[in-house]
Amino acid sequence: MAEIKDRIEDEVLGWPGVEARPHRFGGIEFRVRGHEIGHLHGGHLADLPFPVKVRKELVEAGRAHVHHVLPKTGWVSYQIRSEEDVDGALELFRLNYERLTAKEKQEISRSQ
Numbered sequence: 001m002a003e004i005k006d007r008i009e010d011e012v013l014g015w016p017g018v019e020a021r022p023h024r025f026g027g028i029e030f031r032v033r034g035h036e037i038g039h040l041h042g043g044h045l046a047d048l049p050f051p052v053k054v055r056k057e058l059v060e061a062g063r064a065h066v067h068h069v070l071p072k073t074g075w076v077s078y079q080i081r082s083e084e085d086v087d088g089a090l091e092l093f094r095l096n097y098e099r100l101t102a103k104e105k106q107e108i109s110r111s112q
Helices: 002-013 052-060 083-111
Strands: 018-022 028-032 035-041 045-049 075-079
Touching (some): 002 018, 002 035, 035 083, 052 075, 075 083
């Protein structure tokens, strides 16, 4: 599972502005401009924060599961059982990255 963790970490850290730091409940947390994109618990579980509406859509589409500890929030959990699950995890991290950076791009456009 270390190879899976390293693969996800390398990809996400390659996106502009993304930083990593230890997550308070273990694992590694990815942030962009002060906002958490999501975090990994080793190479077997990814947790990501979304608005509740987006969480509902992701769960209904089978792309993620309701968060294993915070089921009534926008958080989702994504199980990583093998290499085949890495692309799905990366899609969720990318979706959240784009959502968070789009807000900043809109704010910059408005101020110009």
